[in-house]
Every structure is written in structure tokens, then in C-alpha cells.
Amino acid sequence: xxxxxxxxxxxxxxxxxxxxxxxxxxxxxxxxxxxxxxxxxxxxxxxxxxxxxxxxxxxxxxxxxxxxxxxxxxxxxxxxxxxxxxxxxxxxxxxxxxxxxxxxxxxxxxxxxxxxxxxxxxxxxxxxxxxxxxxxxxxxxxxxxxxxxxxxxxxxxxxxxxxxxxxxxxxxxxxxxxxxxxxxxxxxxxxxxxxxxxxxxxxxxxxxxxxxxxxxxxxxxxxxxxxxxxxxxxxxxxxxxxxxxxxxxxxxxxxxxxxxxxxxxxxxxxxxxxxxxxxxxxxxxxxxxxxxxxxxxxxxxxxxxxxxxxxxxxxxxxxxxxxxxxx
Amino acid sequence: xxxxxxxxxxxxxxxxxxxxxxxxxxxxxxxxxxxxxxxxxxxxxxxxxxxxxxxxxxxxxxxxxxxxxxxxxxxxxxxxxxxxxxxxxxxxxxxxxxxxxxxxxxxxxxxxxxxxxxxxxxxxxxxxxxxxxxxxxxxxxxxxxxxxxxxxxxxxxxxxxxxxxxxxxxxxxxxxxxxxxxxxxxxxxxxxxxxxxxxxxxxxxxxxxxxxxxxxxxxxxxxxxxxxxxxxxxxxxxxxxxxxxxxxxxxxxxxxxxxxxxxxxxxxxxxxxxxxxxxxxxxxxxxxxxxxxxxxxxxxxxxxxxxxxxxxxxxxxxxxxxxxxxx
Numbered sequence: 242x243x244x245x246x247x248x249x250x251x252x253x254x255x256x257x258x259x260x261x262x263x264x265x266x267x268x269x270x271x272x273x274x275x276x277x278x279x280x281x282x283x284x285x286x287x288x289x290x291x292x293x294x295x296x297x298x299x300x301x302x303x304x305x306x307x308x309x310x311x312x313x314x315x316x317x318x319x320x321x322x323x324x325x326x327x328x329x330x331x332x333x334x335x336x337x338x339x340x341x342x343x344x345x346x347x348x349x350x351x352x353x354x355x356x357x358x359x360x361x362x363x364x365x366x367x368x369x370x371x372x373x374x375x376x377x378x379x380x381x382x383x384x385x386x387x388x389x390x391x392x393x394x395x396x397x398x399x400x401x402x403x404x405x406x407x408x409x410x411x412x413x414x415x416x417x418x419x420x421x422x423x424x425x426x427x428x429x430x431x432x433x434x435x436x437x438x439x440x441x442x443x444x445x446x447x448x449x450x451x452x453x454x455x456x457x458x459x460x461x462x463x464x465x466x467x468x469x470x471x472x473x474x475x476x477x478x479x480x481x482x483x484x485x486x487x488x489x490x491x492x493x494x495x496x497x498x499x500x501x502x503x504x505x506x507x508x509x510x511x512x513x514x515x516x517x518x519x520x521x522x523x524x525x526x527x528x529x530x531x532x533x534x535x536x537x538x539x540x541x542x543x544x545x546x547x548x549x550x551x552x553x554x555x556x557x558x559x560x561x562x563x564x565x566x567x568x
Numbered sequence: 569x570x571x572x573x574x575x576x577x578x579x580x581x582x583x584x585x586x587x588x589x590x591x592x593x594x595x596x597x598x599x600x601x602x603x604x605x606x607x608x609x610x611x612x613x614x615x616x617x618x619x620x621x622x623x624x625x626x627x628x629x630x631x632x633x634x635x636x637x638x639x640x641x642x643x644x645x646x647x648x649x650x651x652x653x654x655x656x657x658x659x660x661x662x663x664x665x666x667x668x669x670x671x672x673x674x675x676x677x678x679x680x681x682x683x684x685x686x687x688x689x690x691x692x693x694x695x696x697x698x699x700x701x702x703x704x705x706x707x708x709x710x711x712x713x714x715x716x717x718x719x720x721x722x723x724x725x726x727x728x729x730x731x732x733x734x735x736x737x738x739x740x741x742x743x744x745x746x747x748x749x750x751x752x753x754x755x756x757x758x759x760x761x762x763x764x765x766x767x768x769x770x771x772x773x774x775x776x777x778x779x780x781x782x783x784x785x786x787x788x789x790x791x792x793x794x795x796x797x798x799x800x801x802x803x804x805x806x807x808x809x810x811x812x813x814x815x816x817x818x819x820x821x822x823x824x825x826x827x828x829x830x831x832x833x834x835x836x837x838x839x840x841x842x843x844x845x846x847x848x849x850x851x852x853x854x855x856x857x858x859x860x861x862x863x864x865x866x867x868x869x870x871x872x873x874x875x876x877x878x879x880x881x882x883x884x885x886x887x888x889x890x891x892x893x894x895x
Contacts, residue, residue, distance in 0.1 A: 304748065368808045380745055383753055418707055418796040421631065426710055426793060450797045451804030466753060467797050469745040470777045474801035477778030481695045482809050482841060489833025496833055502826025506816025514809060 242271060242554050243330040246547070248278030249300045249317035250337025252537045255282055257336065261544035266292070269551060275328065277321040295324050301341045303536055310341035311348065318342060322349045325529065331559075332530035332550040334521065336538045343381050346524050346531045353559065355567040358382055359526030360393045360465065361533065362400055365475070366513045369456035375401050376416075376453070376461040379522055380469035387431030390415070390462050391439055392566070396525050397460040398442045399565050403556045410443035411459035416467060417447035428464060436462070441565065450474075472516075479514035486511075521546030523553065526562070530554055569598060569881050570657040573874070575605030576627045576644035577664025579864045582609055584663065588871035593619070596878060602655065604648040622651050628668045630863055637668035638675065645669060649676045652856065658886075659857035659877040661848065663865045670708050673851050673858045680886065682894040685709055685716045686853030687792065688860065689727055692802070693840045696783035702728050703743075703780070703788040706849055707796035714758030717742070717789050718766055719893070723852050724787040725769045726892050730883045737770035738786035743794060744774035755791060763789070768892065777801075799843075806841035813838075848873030850880065853889070857881055 248258045255278065262276065266289060273291050276283055280294040287294070297317040301310045313319055318337055322345050325333045333350070335342050339361075347359055360378035367374060377393045377400075378385060385393075394413050401411040415432060417425040422433055424447055436444040442460075450471055453461050463471065486507065490500035500507075512518060518541060521534040530553045534546035575585045582605065589603065593616060600618050603610055607621040614621070624644040628637045640646055645664055649672045652660045660677070662669050666688075674686055687705035694701060704720045704727075705712065712720075721740050728738040742759060744752040749760055751774055763771040769787075777798055780788055790798065813834065817827035827834075839845060845868060848861040857880045861873035 304746075368811055383745065416797070418710065418793055418800075419631075450800035451807070454804050454808035466745055467794060470743070470794050470797050471801050473745075473777035474798050475805045477781050478802045478805040478841075479809060480778070481781035482806065482837065484695055485837045485840070486813075486834065489837055490830055492833045495829045499826040499829025502822045503817055503830060506819050506823055507813065510809065510812040510816055513812070514805075 242551070243273045243275065243328055244332040244334065244550060244554070245275040245277060245321050245325045245330050247317045247321045247333070247335035247337055248276050248283065249297065250335040251534065251543070252303070253539060254300075257538050257540050257543045259283070259285070260540040261547060262286070264544055265547040268548070272551070275324045275330065277317050277324055295320060297321075301338050303338050305338050305341050307338070307340035307344035310338060311344055318345060322346070325350065330529065331554040332532065334532045334534060334546055334550050336534035336536055336543060336546070339380065339533055339536070342531070342533050343524060346527045350527050350529050350531065352526055353528050353562055353566065356526040357392060358385070358389045359524045360389070360396075361522040362397060362525045363519055363522035364404065365453065365519065367454050367456040372407070372456045373405065374453055374456070374458050374461055376463065376468060376471065377525060378463065378465040378468050379472050380465045381524065382465040384466070385428065385464040387428055387435050390428070390432035390464065391435040393525075394436050394439060394444065394460065394462045395441045395566065396562055397462065399561050400523070400525060400558065401459050403558055403561055404552065408459050412457070413442045413444045413460045413462060414446060414448035414458045416450060416461055416463035416471060418449065420447045420449060422446065432462070441568075476516040479516070483511045483514070517542035518545055520549035529559060569878070570600045570602070570655055571659040571661065571877060571881070572602040572604060572648050572652045572657050574644045574648045574660070574662035574664055575603050575610065576624065577662040578861065578870070579630070580866060581627075584865050584867050584870045586610070586612070587867040588874060589613070591871055592874040595875070599878070602651045602657065604644050604651060622647060624648075628665050630665050632665050632668055634665070634667035634671035637665060638671055645672060649673070652677065657856065658881040659859065661859045661861060661873055661877050663861035663863055663870060663873070666707065666860055666863070669858070669860050670851060673854045677854050677856050677858065679853055680855050680889055680893065683853040684719060685712070686851045687716070687720045687723075688849040689724060689852045690846055690849035691731065692780065692846065694781050694783040699734070699783045700732065701780055701783070701785050701788055703790065703795060703798065704852060705790065705792040705795050706799050707792045708851065709792040711793070712755065712791040714755055714762050717755070717759035717791065718762040720852075721763050721766060721771065721787065721789045722768045722893065723889055724789065726888050727850070727852060727885065728786050730885055730888055731879065735786050739784070740769045740771045740787045740789060741773060741775035741785045743777060743788055743790035743798060745776065747774045747776060749773065759789070768895075803843040806843070810838045810841070844869035845872055847876035856886060
């Protein structure tokens with residue numbers, strides 16, 4: 242297994258990627274890693290025989306224009322993409338600019354045959370213990386067609402089934418502003434009809450945005466604009482509530498003592514709902530495991546993205562897509 | 569001040585509306601109330617001279633088709649609308665079907681002159697103490713034009729300034745998937761340009777969905793589809809986290825004792841984030857204070873919607889809109 246890591250991307254850069262990569266190497270001895278970045282700062286990796294250091298000179302800014310980023314061939318991202326292609330690698334991980342990564346992956350690594358558009362997919366926590374659901378598209382495509390949503394449903398079901406094993410036929414729902422079949426936009430109605438006819442998936446209808454956390458959906462399908470609003474609203478609400486909770490615990494001496502008694506469970510909940518820990522979003526539909534880690538990834542979050550890429554390679558997700566999409 | 573209350577609407581019907589209306593009457597002696605519903609069940613209100621009971625025979629289902637609901641003239645909603653018009657009332661409150669209320673209000677009560685489309689607006693809690701922001705449209709219009717969003721911004725600023733008094737020039741942002749001016753859909757870009765030129769508002773740019781809870785926005789503008797996703801995601805996340813918290817407290821004897829020490833602050837937070845308590849959404853742009861209370865309103869939530877309608881009438885919000893929209 243060959244994995245390329247953009248060591249320079251993300252808000253925390255090397256501070257997040259070095260310790261997590263170190264841990265990742267220790268967890269898995271069977272991987273060949275290509276670390277792309279300022280190699281003068283990566284000397285501690287020299288001792289490993291299964292690690293290649295690849296030098297890059299620039300870093301693409303988080304808010305960079307994707308197309309101009311594509312021309313910055315000395316950037317850690319573009320050197321990473323080239324390294325991926327030259328060495329026929331399995332995965333590429335970056336916490337850098339989402340737009341630049343998506344554009345570079347789509348144009349250079351290219352789509353799987355038969356895929357119209359790649360979409361961003363990631364697992365989400367739910368209220369139920371150990372139960373996750375996946376949602377696609379989280380923002381790769383501002384606009385989508387009904388055919389694209391239908392294809393996301395097919396690929397998303399494969400992704401879910403390959404990563405989790407609790408459902409023989411993953412339950413697919415469309416994110417919508419109401420549950421009835423005629424609700425929502427023209428896109429919603431069109432995608433509803435196509436998914437209902439799609440024999441590769443188990444489509445159960447529309448779902449409102451307040452319900453996915455309760456564990457009744459496995460694969461939630463949405464256009465990238467709404468998916469991005471959904472993802473970020475959840476992220477912001479969870480973070481704000483965690484902060485409020487912290488304030489509630491700091492109120493007075495009694496609440497501080499109380500906190501000591503409840504902290505284990507409370508911290509587990511906060512960790513569960515912290516989107517830095519979800520392991521990054523996969524750009525589903527390109528010809529390789531391309532993972533966008535959260536821009537604000539800390540070492541733990543970035544490690545989680547690395548582990549996610551490892552699992553996806555291990556289960557041979559790309560070939561699973563290839564076998565099923567054009568069937 | 570004359571207020572019409574649909575006593576039968578909502579998941580809890582009379583169980584929610586009777587106790588809250590009782591409390592509302594005690595809080596405000598200066599109101600004339602029209603209670604619409606099955607009057608045989610409303611006899612306890614007979615003792616008040618400022619209360620009129622108006623009989624209705626049917627109840628519009630929560631998932632009713634709006635246009636067919638409009639033809640059910642014996643329903644509590646349609647009798648309510650007629651009562652509103654016949655008695656030149658100031659406000660109408662219902663916890664019933666959103667679609668039916670919106671359609672009935674728009675077609676029968678009609679829009680304020682100059683208003684293209686009414687939009688649903690409501691205050692949201694934030695991480696900051698006593699700080700709220702308002703968001704429009706929350707789902708009255710699945711599709712919007714840029715001109716409509718721009719008008720929501722004007723009306724929303726008036727609404728915010730009239731209800732809260734912490735900003736001379738309420739800070740307006742557009743909900744979007746990125747902060748740069750060129751982000752999002754064609755609608756986003758068009759609305760951005762119009763709002764930037766709108767001299768009646770203080771437009772500061774785009775905001776991502778993870779940020780409104782931090783208190784830097786006063787008026788958040790969005791199309792009804794995205795606004796509905798935003799509202800319901802926040803609602804669902806807050807509810808799921810409150811449930812997880814409850815489980816964390818019930819873990820063992822220590823966590824149970826701990827809960828006793830932290831519960832005051834924690835319950836305040838849960839109350840703050842519980843959308844049943846936000847007081848209902850106003851259908852901004854129709855010629856009267858029309859309030860949609862949450863479908864699952866309990867007595868407390870419905871009282872909050874009633875109190876909200878009282879404040880909006882007291883500050884003469886409709887005339888404030890009229891004075892400013894066509895200026």
C-alpha cells in the first residue's frame with residue numbers, strides 16, 4: 242500500500258502532520274509512505290526505510306483560487322499529486338484548501354470510468370452508540386444534477402457497506418425540507434424518482450435535517466451546497482454547545498466539583514461530536530483514495546484521516562466502486 | 569390590540585394552547601383575544617370579558633396540501649384567518665401546518681404593498697449571553713430571487729432593530745458555503761451584489777454555517793431551502809446532544825451526583841438551545857403579525873410564540889415595515 246501525505250496543508254501544517262504521521266507509521270508497518278513538504282523540516286523521518294521524503298517549495302493558501310493553485314507546480318499539493326501518479330499510489334491525504342485538492346484530483350488523478358462527478362463523503366456520528374451514517378455531497382459540487390445524486394447514492398451505499406457492516410442493504414435517504422415525495426426543489430423531485438428506480442440501492446425516501454443524528458439513515462444524499470450547510474451547521478452547533486457546557490461547569494465551586502464527576506461521559510460526547518475527529522472526507526469517484534482532512538486538523542484529527550485512508554485502501558474501495566458503477 | 573389564536577393546530581393541540589393562553593391572558597390585560605377552535609372545549613375562557621370564542625369544526629392536518637387546506641373553510645386555521653380579517657386584528661398565531669398557514673396568510677391576509685414574497689424569520693440563540701440573531705427565509709420559499717433576498721435583508725434589519733436594541737445598524741450577512749464574494753450559487757452572487765448596494769442595510773458579506781452561533785451576525789439572509797436545512801440541522805444537533813448529555817449523566821452513581829451539582833447551568837443551556845422555546849417564526853411581509861409556532865410546541869413554547877406576537881404588535885412592526893420598504 243502506497244500513501245502520499247501533503248505535510249504542509251491545513252491551518253496547523255507540520256504541527257499536526259508530523260506527530261500524526263509518526264504515530265501512523267508505528268501503527269502500520271506494511272505501508273510505503275511519500276511525505277511531501279519542506280524536507281529540511283522532516284529529517285526525523287529519515288530513519289524509516291519505508292518512507293520517502295519528497296521536497297516541495299510552496300504552500301497553497303487555504304482560500305486560494307483552485308485553478309491558479311493548479312498551476313503552482315512546486316506546491317506541496319501539486320507535488321503530492323505528481324508523486325501519487327508517478328508512483329501509482331493508492332491514497333493521497335491533504336488538510337489544505339478543499340477547492341484546490343478537489344480540482345487537482347479531478348483534473349489530474351481523474352474520475353473512475355462512468356463517474357460523472359466526484360462527491361465529498363464522510364461518516365457522521367449519531368446519537369446511537371457506535372452507529373454512524375455517511376453523507377454525500379458535502380461541498381464538492383455547488384450544483385448537482387439528479388443523475389449525479391443518483392450516482393452518489395450508488396457509490397455511497399458501496400462506501401457505507403465497505404466501511405461498516407451493520408446493514409446488508411444500507412438505508413438511503415435524500416436530505417430535504419420535508420418527507421413527502423413531492424417536497425423540495427425540481428432537483429429533489431427528479432433525484433427522488435431516479436433513486437426509487439435504482440435497483441442497486443435501498444432508497445427509503447426524504448429525510449429532514451433534524452433527523453439524521455438518530456441513526457435511522459445509513460447513506461444521506463444531498464447536493465453539495467445543502468450538504469455543506471448541513472455539515473457546517475452541525476459542526477458549529479456542536480462546538481457552541483460544547484463551549485456553553487464548559488461555561489456551565491465553570492460557574493461555581495459546586496459545578497466544578499460536579500464536572501469532575503461527570504467529565505468522563507461528557508468528554509466522550511464532546512469528542513464524538515467534534516468534527517475534527519471524523520477522519521476527513523473522501524473525494525468519492527476519482528481514481529484513488531483522495532482524502533480531505535479538516536482544515537483545522539490537530540494531530541488527532543489528522544491521524545484519524547490517515548487511519549481512514551488506510552482502511553479504505555485495505556478494503557480496496559476503488560475497485561469496489563469500479564465493479565459496481567457500470568454493472 | 570387584537571390577537572387571533574388557532575387553538576387546535578400543532579401536534580399537542582389544546583394541551584399546549586389552553587394553558588399557555590391562560591397564562592398569556594394573565595400577563596396582559598390590554599388585549600382582545602379571539603380563540604378559534606372547538607368551543608365546547610374552551611368553556612374555561614368564558615369568564616373573561618376580553619375573550620371571544622369562535623367555533624371551528626375541522627383541523628387541517630400537519631402534512632396537508634396547502635391549496636386544498638385553503639378550501640377547508642370550517643377549519644380552525646381558515647376560520648382564524650376570516651376572524652382576523654373581519655375584526656381587523658393585529659396578529660394571528662398557529663402551531664398548525666406551516667404550508668397551509670403560509671398559503672392562507674399570503675392569499676387572504678395579503679402582502680404589504682411593495683413586498684414581493686413573504687419570508688419566515690425567527691430569532692436564534694447564540695453562544696453569547698443574551699445575544700440573538702435572526703435568520704430569514706427559514707422555508708417559506710423553496711426558491712428565491714436575488715431581489716427577494718435583498719428585500720429580506722431590509723425587512724430583517726427592521727425586525728432585528730425593533731425587537732433588539734443592541735445595534736444601531738444591524739450586521740447583515742448572507743449564509744453561504746464560503747466567505748469570499750464570488751462563493752456559492754448564481755443566486756448568492758447576485759444577492760451579494762444587490763445587498764452591497766442596498767443603502768438601507770449594513771451588509772458585511774458571506775458567512776459559513778458554522779459561524780452564526782458566535783454572535784457576530786445580527787441578520788442572516790438565505791433562501792428558504794438552505795434556511796430550512798440550517799434551522800433543522802441546528803435543532804436536531806442540539807436535541808441529540810442534549811440527549812447524549814442526559815445519558816452521560818446517568819452512567820453511574822458518581823455521574824448522577826455530579827449532575828445534581830451542574831444541572832442548573834446545564835439545564836439553562838438546554839433550554840436556550842431548545843427550538844421549541846424560540847417563540848415561533850414570523851411570516852414577514854404579510855399585512856399583519858402572522859406567527860407560526862413550532863409544530864411540537866408545548867405550553868411553554870406556545871406561550872413564547874404568544875409573547876413574541878405581543879411584542880411585535882406593541883412595537884408596531886407592520887407599520888415599521890411599511891414606512892421603510894418603499895422609502
